[in-house]
Amino acid sequence: MAVGKLTFTKAEREKLAEFLWLLNWISVLTGAILFGLGLFLKVEIQKRQEVMLEQGILYVPHMLITTGLVACAINFLGGKICLDCTDTNKFLRWKMVMMPYVVCTLVFTACVLAGAVMCYSISSQLEEALFLGLRNAMRYYKDTDTPGRCYLKKTLDLLQIQFQCCGNSGYRDWFQVQWVSSRYLDMNNSSVRDRLRSNVDRKYLMDGVPFSCCSTASPRPCIQQRLSDRSAHFNFDRQSQQLNLWRRGCRSALMEHYTQILQSIGLTVLLIWLFELLVLTGVRYLQTAMENVIRLGDPDSESEGWILENSLAETARSNFNIIKNLGKCYQGDDDDPNINIPSAATERELPSRCAHIPETS
Amino acid sequence: MIVKMPFMPVKFNLQKRVKLAQGLWMIYWLSVIVGILIFSLGIFFKIELRKRSEMMDSNESHLVPNLLILVGLMACGLNAFGGKVCHDSLDPMKFAKWKPMLRSYLLLCCGFNGLLLLTAVLCFLMQFAVYLTLAEGLKNSIKFYKDTDTPGRCFMKRTLDMTQIEFRCCGNNNFRDWFEVQWISNRYLDMSNDLVKDRVLSNVEGKYLMDSVPFSCCNPGSPRPCIQHHLTNNSAHYDYDHRIEELNIWTRGCREALFSYFSSMMNSIGMLILATIILEVRLHPQHTTMEDPENPECESDGWLLEKGVKETFGELFSKMKILGKKNQVDEGGDAEATT
Numbered sequence: 001m002a003v004g005k006l007t008f009t010k011a012e013r014e015k016l017a018e019f020l021w022l023l024n025w026i027s028v029l030t031g032a033i034l035f036g037l038g039l040f041l042k043v044e045i046q047k048r049q050e051v052m053l054e055q056g057i058l059y060v061p062h063m064l065i066t067t068g069l070v071a072c073a074i075n076f077l078g079g080k081i082c083l084d085c086t087d088t089n090k091f092l093r094w095k096m097v098m099m100p101y102v103v104c105t106l107v108f109t110a111c112v113l114a115g116a117v118m119c120y121s122i123s124s125q126l127e128e129a130l131f132l133g134l135r136n137a138m139r140y141y142k143d144t145d146t147p148g149r150c151y152l153k154k155t156l157d158l159l160q161i162q163f164q165c166c167g168n169s170g171y172r173d174w175f176q177v178q179w180v181s182s183r184y185l186d187m188n189n190s191s192v193r194d195r196l197r198s199n200v201d202r203k204y205l206m207d208g209v210p211f212s213c214c215s216t217a218s219p220r221p222c223i224q225q226r227l228s229d230r231s232a233h234f235n236f237d238r239q240s241q242q243l244n245l246w247r248r249g250c251r252s253a254l255m256e257h258y259t260q261i262l263q264s265i266g267l268t269v270l271l272i273w274l275f276e277l278l279v280l281t282g283v284r285y286l287q288t289a290m291e292n293v294i295r296l297g298d299p300d301s302e303s304e305g306w307i308l309e310n311s312l313a314e315t316a317r318s319n320f321n322i323i324k325n326l327g328k329c330y331q332g333d334d335d336d337p338n339i340n341i342p343s344a345a346t347e348r349e350l351p352s353r354c355a356h357i358p359e360t361s
Numbered sequence: 362m363i364v365k366m367p368f369m370p371v372k373f374n375l376q377k378r379v380k381l382a383q384g385l386w387m388i389y390w391l392s393v394i395v396g397i398l399i400f401s402l403g404i405f406f407k408i409e410l411r412k413r414s415e416m417m418d419s420n421e422s423h424l425v426p427n428l429l430i431l432v433g434l435m436a437c438g439l440n441a442f443g444g445k446v447c448h449d450s451l452d453p454m455k456f457a458k459w460k461p462m463l464r465s466y467l468l469l470c471c472g473f474n475g476l477l478l479l480t481a482v483l484c485f486l487m488q489f490a491v492y493l494t495l496a497e498g499l500k501n502s503i504k505f506y507k508d509t510d511t512p513g514r515c516f517m518k519r520t521l522d523m524t525q526i527e528f529r530c531c532g533n534n535n536f537r538d539w540f541e542v543q544w545i546s547n548r549y550l551d552m553s554n555d556l557v558k559d560r561v562l563s564n565v566e567g568k569y570l571m572d573s574v575p576f577s578c579c580n581p582g583s584p585r586p587c588i589q590h591h592l593t594n595n596s597a598h599y600d601y602d603h604r605i606e607e608l609n610i611w612t613r614g615c616r617e618a619l620f621s622y623f624s625s626m627m628n629s630i631g632m633l634i635l636a637t638i639i640l641e642v643r644l645h646p647q648h649t650t651m652e653d654p655e656n657p658e659c660e661s662d663g664w665l666l667e668k669g670v671k672e673t674f675g676e677l678f679s680k681m682k683i684l685g686k687k688n689q690v691d692e693g694g695d696a697e698a699t700t
Contacts, residue, residue, distance in 0.1 A: 130484040144584035157581030161526060184585050211576040211587040216522040219509035220549045222576040234551035 002306035019084040024079035031071030038064030052133040083245040119266030142181040157212035165250035166213035177205040389444035400433025417498035484631035522577035530618035531578035531611040543568040560596040583608040
């Protein structure tokens, strides 16, 4: 009981081969698109690597890049094979390669699906990476004289300006870090000394934010210092407070940005996967049809094509048996190879046991 | 007898004519693409001017982008027509219907080249107008920065802040322009405070002036947190000398920043148009060879100008004189008729 059995005339076979040749070339293009998308994602992630603690997020774009390259190569070969399939004689050249080619296409189509799924499932890891990265960036904001961290201030300022955000979850995160370097603090000043003594870690904490948190939409000049004390500023009402600084945290701003990118890439990869599935099905039909033609011997006759020769359960069982027998073959050789000189009888036995593997194609 | 010698004559047989037609056809289509490029550059320039029109008091002249759009469209049309004629020129039947239009088409092309030259010259000269408009517009923008409650000016603050951040500049000439205007609205000044009252009374016009700048002047690349207030007072900040400090706020003026942006755009567009003129001028004279394909197999002559350069200009000049005399005679006739 074959799965998905269809009958093909000679003309239909040729048409199928030509159509698949075209589809394979389109697949080369989609493989290139996949490669491009992976490259784009990699560049986007690396642009913000200073505020993102890696934690292995890069495996998604790497997967897409590799799958794209493999897709291009396999489909390029597939195009050549399908073109030759129009002629039964030329097909004989590729007879041995067909099965491995179909298996490889199946494997890489599964990889494409895995890539698409990864794009959607990575968001929690991304959030964690951004949280830790931004926390560190804010901590090292003041270290503009430490090698390796001297551009963190500029990066974080430009990030807050570009994404219109402030702090990790909100602007109050800046109240908990010392973002003014000690180099610029007058230690002789008593108020500075008081503030340093007022907390356990001897950090100069204040209820102020850097200038990059200032909102350009505010109708009044930006108030950056003494934000918790509303009476310190004239006419600092609720509305002024709302418009004064950027309300959004940079983590949610960046998450939104990356989620948009990942969702569109994921959708495109899913569509490419569906297309590849179509190509795979077509190639499988072509392969089985051509093999049946050769078996029948008459190149002009009708032949049948299928997806699986037997039902799903039988195919699974027979493949499992193959793997078991392969294992047994190797086990037989391992029995005392140095002592047991294999007799002619045992030699004849072993190959026949291995040869009982049923022919499935 | 004076033999009329054509200017730069070349002999053409059928092979050469075919090759010439093919080459010309390619160049015509290249010119169409260049025409599309000029059209899109015109649109881009127009959009940029619109975007920054608040900085220029909405006073900016849209002559150059409009001219670019017109020229781009004309280039597309003329060169597409030329390409079609070129394509048909090897077939005497098809070419016969285009033949009468060729003379006027060539004249139109000459006119178009003149227009291109005018556009290129304008691209380079209008930069002065842009500079002056920017100077005036920025001065007013800074003056109206605080008027976020006046209809028509409520977005001036936001626009100026975003411009200063984007173009990395501060003020009109430099940051000191902010010291001369009151950029904090009276709504946010506590008039009962003595310090505020002193400051307001300290100048003739009653403006609240201070040596501070808005936050958008801050340079993110500065190693220390931004110092916006009391910029000229060294003692107000620890370890600060306003004469040496260069990284704290942007030192460039916005007029210079915006002008260099627009001038580089206009210069590159001008260069492109000059290149287009050279391309067009090379094309059209070769077209005269296509004028006589009646006997396709024989050799034919091609030239740049039918007569020599001096003779051509002499003819043109005498034609213009005759036209002028005709008008004079007509006027004279009218004058006589009216008396």
